Amino acid sequence: MAFEGLAGRLQEAFNKLRGKGKVTEEDVNQTMREVRLALLEADVNFKVVKDFISRVKERAVGQEVLKSLTPGQQVIKVVNEELTELMGGSQSKLNIAPKPPTIILMVGLQGAGKTTHTGKLAKYLLKQNKQPLLVAADIYRPAAIKQLQVLGDQLQVPVFSMGDEVSPVEIAINAIQYAKEQHRDVVIIDTAGRLHIDEALMDELTQIRDKIHPHEILLVVDAMTGQDAVNVAQTFNERLQLTGVILTKLDGDTRGGAAISVKAVTGCPIKFIGTGEKLDSLEPFYPDRMASRILGMGDVLTFIEKAQAAVDEEKARELEKKIRKAEFTFDDFLDQLEQIKKMGPLDELLGMIPGMNKIKGMKDLKIDDKQLSHVEAIIRSMTKEEKAHPEIINSSRRKRIAKGSGTSIQEVNRLLKQFEDMRKMMKQFSSLTKKGKRKKGFKFPFM
Template identity: 60%
Template sequence: MFESLSDRLQGVFQRIGNRGRLTEKDIDEAMREVRRALIEADVNLGVVKEFIGAVKERSLGAEVLKSLTPGQQVIKIVNEELVTLLGSEQVPLVHANQAPTIIMLVGLQGAGKTTHAAKLAVHLRKGGQTPLLIAADIYRPAAINQLQALGKQINLPVYDEGVGETPPKIVERGVRVARDKGNGTVIIDTAGRLQINEELMQELVDIKALVKPHEILLVADAMTGQEAVNVAREFNEQVGLTGVIMTKMDGDARGGAALSIRRVTGVPIKFLGTGEKIDALEAYYPDRLASRILGMGDVLSLIEKAQSQFDENDAKALEKKVLSGKFDLEDFLSQLQQVKQMGPINQLLEMIPGLGAAARKQDVQVNDDDLKQIEAIIRSMTTEERRNPQLIKGGRRKRIAKGSGRQIHEINELLTQFKQMQKMMSAFGKGGFPGMGGGGGGRGRFPGLPF
């Protein structure tokens, strides 16, 4: 849908031509693109204007480093400033001196409070805690059932009093229960509410006054538009926030709302919600969010994912095989499995700068099902055949097709493609193997990377 900012800036500077120093005109033109990218990412316009002003100021006198093109230099500045603005470090959750640590989740309707109450509980349990969840949403039909169901699923206690009591009363008694039973943490799930609903905002203030939560986290949807600033500011001014959880980050929203919220409230972002599974809660890294907002791909995440999945020694062994042209279908299969472990293939593609946009443009659908089919075909081969694909002739093809439930032409296709791949690999040989952790070269091996 969106062209990445790095592609666009490269376009701008190609038009201008490569000169050693950034002129005001160059920068103005580049800033127009930056501005647009930020608006498309839903960063609040007030915040965008301020940001552009600062980047421009810094870019003006800046000398272009020898190793960079002017476009790369500007992106570098934009990225650095964005990271600064997003908060340069991670801020962990507060741990109360005297148990229980009380965490209250607040936000608009549909942001994901109930789901994240459960995710947060699981996260804290990993750290050795036994959290108690308190169901304080008495308004949305079945909200309490939802939390109870989640509690059962994750095997953690949920305190509720049905819908007949007021939330402050429920919370007060729930906290007492936690104290008595020795729960180290309490997580309060409150009802979704509009920041302009005085009565419901007062309810949060009342709860706060009664139990004095150590953390009040705003749960905010990553897809939120320009109003994110007003929502966050009102919650902050009326209730006082200590952190933010950005949810639904597993979609393709740029998440510029995070920047607006951070800028307006000054409150740190503490977690990102990245899926519907109960463990899909990630720590927050400003640099990654910065590249995402700019549409430059989450390179660091990808590299880290790759590194955590590929065993370094295996990688080296594999690289040797590739270099010597001995990469066979057996190796290919084990590669496939490692890629699969890294997560849905579409999500991975999205993280590679340039590739995400290119794939969208050409409407490329890389399906995890395709991978499964390839896997099925290779698994229907004997070890001998995997090591020497040239053995596979008519009879064997028929057998493999039958075994994997595919057509013969699909087997042929795979074999042809594999042959081409082997050829490409020997050509690659000198430059290392893309996507492999451990080997030299680092980020530079990804296509279209700005720096």
């Protein structure tokens, strides 16, 4: 999970301050020492850490913090604000040309996921009602053109290619003309990468930039390479004047040093983050939301956005009617599982809910998405009648379901018990709403 190591260390440091009626300058200094170590261990640039700690201490030992009613919380508030500022302050959106097409130049080293994220960006733009054109300008890497064409087929987005015998500069120029003729309003150019930065790569990219004058030059860089990612960003920025960075593999980066350092070192904003392998696992980067997640405050807005994107409104209305009539079946449960899976990995979703890390046992909970697959397999091994009326599932039926789903009888029993408890709760909710009142303190978890 992104920032897992850093988040744990920082939250541990701040737990000592929370709830303190009085905080001294020494308390602040001690906490800042722990924060400094946590950031350095997370592979955050040394100079960035030094400047960050200096700014936080300057604000945290001021009168408005030490003499406030909740000084511990005030210190955390200062850290949250400074961390947000460090990562860019506010979301940096794509520059969209006033007159189409918007030209986006994708650059980066080989292996960072540039071609894949060219496809992901196209998918993101499709959701924004744009008409992208993908351009295969990587003529050096074997199968690079074919890879982009496969992505284009999956997305039903046209791919402009002139083969590997034409110069990338000429391909880019012709692609823009083609986009105008075909009324495509965004041109995304996938350029060649190298295993390391070299003059030939930079010269070629500079020539393309000078000929087509892109509105965006986005560097695709692997978050898991830490300070190397920052160094790569710095070098590309010096030569090309980047407009933004796409950090890939952030879901696997437990340290987070690159995400925290890039903006401060290069002055170049992170515009998107890659959070998985699927084509829709590209998210706009929000510094304030990321800072909140790192400090254990959750990220409710992203959670809501993911839910809105995944939930079928018509099915939601149907489900509400069934719940009110206490007619919830295993088929309905299966539908809900499908929609939850669309939102992303469960441990990532739980990290967005404020306070989840404070619940006993939740901090170290590792949720295996395979558990959902087991539940799914059990339900799919039931007959239509069993899904609608689970009370008919006797001992022999349980054995058959366990065998059919490749699970154990204990797992089948556990799911049936949990489902029965859920239905009882729904009946309770239904009876309370019919009476027009609810028991004090009763909250239905899914509504």
